[in-house]
Amino acid sequence: MTSEYHFRVWRGDVSGGAFQEYRVPEEEGLVVLDVIHRIQQTQQPDLACRWNCKAGKCGSCSAEINGHPSLMCMTRMDEFKEGETVTVQPLQTFPVIKDLVTDVSFNYEVAKTIPAFKPKPREADGTRRMYQEDVDRVQEFRKCIECFLCQDVCHVIRDHEDNKKSFAGPRFFARLAELEMHPLDTNDRVALIKQKHGLGFCNITMCCSEVCPEHIHITDNAIIPLKERVVSEFYDPLAWVKRRLGL
Amino acid sequence: MSERHAYDVVVIGAGGAGIRAAIEAHQAGARTAIVCKSLFGKAHTVMAEGGIAAAMRNVWKEDGWQVHFRDTMRGGKLLNNWRMAQLHAQEAPDRVLELEEWGAMFDRTNDGLILQRDFGGHRYARLAHVGDRTGLEMIRTLQQRAVELGIDVFMEYTLQRLLTDAGRVTGAIGYKRQTGELVLFAAKAVVLATGGIGKAWKVTSNSWEYSGDGQAMALEAGAELIDMEMVQIHPTGMIWPPSVRGILVTEGVRGDGGTLKNTSGKRFMFDYIPEFFKAETADTEKEADAWYTDKRNNRRTPDLLPRDEVARAINAEIKAGRGTAHGGVYLDIASRRSPDYIRKRLPSMYVQFKELAGVDITVQPMEVAPTLHYVMGGIRVEADTAATTLPGLYAAGEVAAGMHGANRLGGNSLSDLLVFGRRAGKSAAEYAGRASAPPAANEAQIESAAAAMLKPLGAGDGENPYRIQSELQETMHELVGIIRDESGLKEAIRRIQTYKERLEQVRVPGGRAYNPGWNLALELRSLLMVAEASATSALMRQESRGGHTREDFPKTDGEWGKKNIVSMRQGDTLVQRTEPLPIVPDELKKILEEGAKSE
Ligand SMILES: Cc1cc2nc3c(=O)[nH]c(=O)nc-3n(C[C@H](O)[C@H](O)[C@H](O)COP(=O)(O)OP(=O)(O)OC[C@H]3O[C@@H](n4cnc5c(N)ncnc54)[C@H](O)[C@@H]3O)c2cc1C
Ligand code: SF4
Ligand code: SF4
Ligand code: FES
Numbered sequence: 001m002t003s004e005y006h007f008r009v010w011r012g013d014v015s016g017g018a019f020q021e022y023r024v025p026e027e028e029g030l031v032v033l034d035v036i037h038r039i040q041q042t043q044q045p046d047l048a049c050r051w052n053c054k055a056g057k058c059g060s061c062s063a064e065i066n067g068h069p070s071l072m073c074m075t076r077m078d079e080f081k082e083g084e085t086v087t088v089q090p091l092q093t094f095p096v097i098k099d100l101v102t103d104v105s106f107n108y109e110v111a112k113t114i115p116a117f118k119p120k121p122r123e124a125d126g127t128r129r130m131y132q133e134d135v136d137r138v139q140e141f142r143k144c145i146e147c148f149l150c151q152d153v154c155h156v157i158r159d160h161e162d163n164k165k166s167f168a169g170p171r172f173f174a175r176l177a178e179l180e181m182h183p184l185d186t187n188d189r190v191a192l193i194k195q196k197h198g199l200g201f202c203n204i205t206m207c208c209s210e211v212c213p214e215h216i217h218i219t220d221n222a223i224i225p226l227k228e229r230v231v232s233e234f235y236d237p238l239a240w241v242k243r244r245l246g247l
Numbered sequence: 248m249s250e251r252h253a254y255d256v257v258v259i260g261a262g263g264a265g266i267r268a269a270i271e272a273h274q275a276g277a278r279t280a281i282v283c284k285s286l287f288g289k290a291h292t293v294m295a296e297g298g299i300a301a302a303m304r305n306v307w308k309e310d311g312w313q314v315h316f317r318d319t320m321r322g323g324k325l326l327n328n329w330r331m332a333q334l335h336a337q338e339a340p341d342r343v344l345e346l347e348e349w350g351a352m353f354d355r356t357n358d359g360l361i362l363q364r365d366f367g368g369h370r371y372a373r374l375a376h377v378g379d380r381t382g383l384e385m386i387r388t389l390q391q392r393a394v395e396l397g398i399d400v401f402m403e404y405t406l407q408r409l410l411t412d413a414g415r416v417t418g419a420i421g422y423k424r425q426t427g428e429l430v431l432f433a434a435k436a437v438v439l440a441t442g443g444i445g446k447a448w449k450v451t452s453n454s455w456e457y458s459g460d461g462q463a464m465a466l467e468a469g470a471e472l473i474d475m476e477m478v479q480i481h482p483t484g485m486i487w488p489p490s491v492r493g494i495l496v497t498e499g500v501r502g503d504g505g506t507l508k509n510t511s512g513k514r515f516m517f518d519y520i521p522e523f524f525k526a527e528t529a530d531t532e533k534e535a536d537a538w539y540t541d542k543r544n545n546r547r548t549p550d551l552l553p554r555d556e557v558a559r560a561i562n563a564e565i566k567a568g569r570g571t572a573h574g575g576v577y578l579d580i581a582s583r584r585s586p587d588y589i590r591k592r593l594p595s596m597y598v599q600f601k602e603l604a605g606v607d608i609t610v611q612p613m614e615v616a617p618t619l620h621y622v623m624g625g626i627r628v629e630a631d632t633a634a635t636t637l638p639g640l641y642a643a644g645e646v647a648a649g650m651h652g653a654n655r656l657g658g659n660s661l662s663d664l665l666v667f668g669r670r671a672g673k674s675a676a677e678y679a680g681r682a683s684a685p686p687a688a689n690e691a692q693i694e695s696a697a698a699a700m701l702k703p704l705g706a707g708d709g710e711n712p713y714r715i716q717s718e719l720q721e722t723m724h725e726l727v728g729i730i731r732d733e734s735g736l737k738e739a740i741r742r743i744q745t746y747k748e749r750l751e752q753v754r755v756p757g758g759r760a761y762n763p764g765w766n767l768a769l770e771l772r773s774l775l776m777v778a779e780a781s782a783t784s785a786l787m788r789q790e791s792r793g794g795h796t797r798e799d800f801p802k803t804d805g806e807w808g809k810k811n812i813v814s815m816r817q818g819d820t821l822v823q824r825t826e827p828l829p830i831v832p833d834e835l836k837k838i839l840e841e842g843a844k845s846e
Binding site: 013027028029030031034040041042045046047048049050051052053054055056057058059060074076097098099101103104108111112116117119127128129130131132135138139142143144145146179182185 | 285286287288289290291293294344347348349350352354355358359360377378380383384387391392394395402425454455456487488489490491494495595598599602603604711712713717755756757758760761762763764765767
């Protein structure tokens with residue numbers, strides 16, 4: 001007898017649902033997403049999940065695997081113990097649509113509230129010069145694949161649905177930090193970060209950084225510097241003026 | 248029809264081409280919507296790794312649009328639409344700088360400009376990039392720009408048919424994935440930017456989205472396709488373990504110093520330098536290695552010959568028994584560059600191999616084999632306007648054809664998306680501005696499309712769409728793959744007919760809400776249409792050129808080099824004819840010839 005994987009997958013929609021058990025023959029080198037696809041192909045063609053790149057680049061296949069927010073395409077089956085049951089459920093912070101697919105529109109709405117990049121004028125020779133050292137720290141945030149795993153794990157919105165109105169979440173703190181640290185940007189977002197995006201709700205638990213598949217140091221490199229900036233600029237407008245003038 | 252919308256311009260597709268088109272149409276004052284099958288920001292473009300080709304001259308002052316134009320035409324085996332290749336080479340640098348204006352952060356040169364890297368078939372280091380995640384940078388920048396402009400985006404909406412009236416396009420209909428409800432978009436102009444057709448093949452770097460919906464919609468609505476035999480097999484896809492087979496290994500690995508080896512450790516590419524590229528390719532390892540740092544005095548390494556050449560060489564090595572047990576060859580950068588350099592230049596390749604294959608590419612060689620990657624053929628467009636042969640319908644990006652001829656150079660797609668996405672958006676907005684309001688949607692067309700969409704749903708015995716898809720993928724892989732011949736192609740065409748018949752019998756259980764089985768059944772229709780166009784065009788072209796290799800006609804043929812194969816529908820049947828290529832004007836011919844002489 002060939003060995004089999006044991007899967008428990010949440011099936012259902014807004015009106016409710018339950019875990020269902022599936023068995024899939026073992027094969028070398030599979031990831032969780034492959035097993036979900038096998039179930040789709042051979043047992044339940046209507047099992048819903050999202051995916052695109054199958055290589056950790058698009059951030060579509062987010063789910064909770066044994067309770068841990070993960071990318072299904074980057075979770076290898078050989079990480080589990082022989083015979084271990086693998087439980088897959090949709091992200092819990094967002095409303096379910098069907099099976100493993102959730103309504104992540106909250107994130108797209110927050111994105112609309114962030115003031116855009118506004119570059120300063122070009123150099124005299126018509127170019128825009130930026131140096132790799134300055135670009136490096138911004139590029140860290142631009143690696144974000146918008147998998148929303150950090151949003152899923154953050155207790156501020158996971159445990160308090162109401163906070164969604166006034167909290168942008170770690171993904172967007174990374175985005176705000178990226179814009180604030182962009183060497184060419186001239187927009188000012190500090191008041192907004194404090195008032196609208198609810199940076200103050202974050203109590204630096206680091207959970208977001210831990211689940212980020214891109215290993216972005218969201219807390220250390222985005223949230224803490226933003227908090228410092230809010231403190232110095234919100235309560236010390238002179239510091240703000242100086243920074244904008246490059247003094 | 249449970250949902251109806253009306254816009255001046257509807258852009259179908261939210262990859263680089265679609266978003267760029269929508270930005271342009273919106274800025275020209277047209278009421279514009281973007282419609283896409285996946286979430287916003289997840290299109291194929293996000294996966295692009297290596298870079299955007301543009302002769303910006305930041306690294307090599309010798310570069311210029313003429314050199315880029317020439318490289319593109321030669322890489323395409325001169326089957327390109329010359330005007331598209333010219334516009335592309337001339338406009339790409341401005342399109343890249345525009346991304347920077349919108350917040351993109353490319354890697355930098357020492358003096359603070361956008362850094363450019365080497366890629367196959369490009370004479371100079373030309374690809375603007377961000378490590379090996381350039382597509383992510385590009386799509387995020389465009390996405391954020393579209394958000395800033397407040398463009399309406401409909402995500403997880405799949406459009407299925409174009410509506411037409413009196414010989415022009417009037418909109419499109421489809422369904423919402425999340426609920427399965429049918430939707431209608433009335434539009435004065437439509438831009439198709441739906442990408443490629445790779446999911447018709449078994450081993451591919453492409454995702455589920457690449458089912459050829461745009462090509463199929465265009466065909467059905469009466470527009471023409473060209474060059475459908477021209478598909479690109481990328482030389483380096485992952486091969487082991489089986490579940491990752493086909494996932495792309497960027498050409499940037501070779502651009503940054505990696506080299507191909509067979510199992511005896513031989514750098515075999517030196518044995519496969521074709522006559523056409525002899526003058527410009529290094530013939531010793533010494534010269535090839537020296538080229539990375541001194542391009543003036545050395546010729547390019549054969550590892551970076553155009554993709555069709557490298558893919559055929561790898562295929563030949565494997566066939567000759569010099570491949571690995573898993574059926575690939577080695578791609579080695581570990582023994583040639585430092586671990587730090589590799590991790591800095593190729594971070595996502597490092598993670599991809601580490602996590603998915605358990606291979607540390609700073610220590611071990613990668614195992615690679617060819618994978619279906621891109622379609623050069625597609626919807627026929629007018630170079631300057633991106634207009635298709637159907638009034639009101641425009642096409643840009645991978646779904647459109649002509650720009651890349653018989654073979655696309657790496658990096659030339661991302662730049663193509665920007666250059667022709669912008670042009671398509673502009674033309675569509677202009678057309679919408681001139682056009683009268685579209686006539687009221689044709690209810691009979693809507694009814695029949697709606698009925699066809701709902702047909703596969705229902706309990707009871709029937710064909711499984713996944714099974715038909717996987718049989719189609721086997722067939723295309725085996726018979727319409729890297730090497731083709733007459734009997735194989737005829738067999739493929741025969742089988743495609745039987746899949747079409749079986750598609751009529753497909754039954755999918757479950758409801759309409761987010762039902763991948765049902766969605767696939769509908770996508771199969773497009774897949775079969777594009778697979779048929781590809782196989783029949785391949786049968787017609789009796790020569791080998793670029794992405795199309797015929798075992799029974801192994802040579803390029805000057806006469807065939809002057810013709811495009813046009814596919815169109817007559818009633819329910821697909822028909823093909825040849826048409827002469829647009830003639831290259833003398834001043835551009837000179838560029839092509841001079842370039843060849845100077846090397
Ligand atoms: C792994 C990989 C790496 C690559 N690397 C490079 C590189 O380094 N440089 C380079 O130049 N090129 C590269 N390419 C090629 C390049 O990325 C693609 O050709 C290009 O991104 C295609 O862009 P597009 O805008 O035409 O389509 P896509 O980005 O694929 O977008 C298609 C859009 O159409 C939508 N769509 C499709 N069908 C429908 C429908 N029926 N209804 C509604 N919406 C629909 C999809 O949802 C999607 O939004 C790479 C490709 C791959 C796969
Ligand atoms: S560190 Fe802050 S943002 Fe991150 S998970 Fe904890 S509370 Fe949320
Ligand atoms: S910051 Fe990391 S975890 Fe959060 S969305 Fe981006 S990639 Fe995902
Ligand atoms: S499928 Fe793209 S990240 Fe998993």
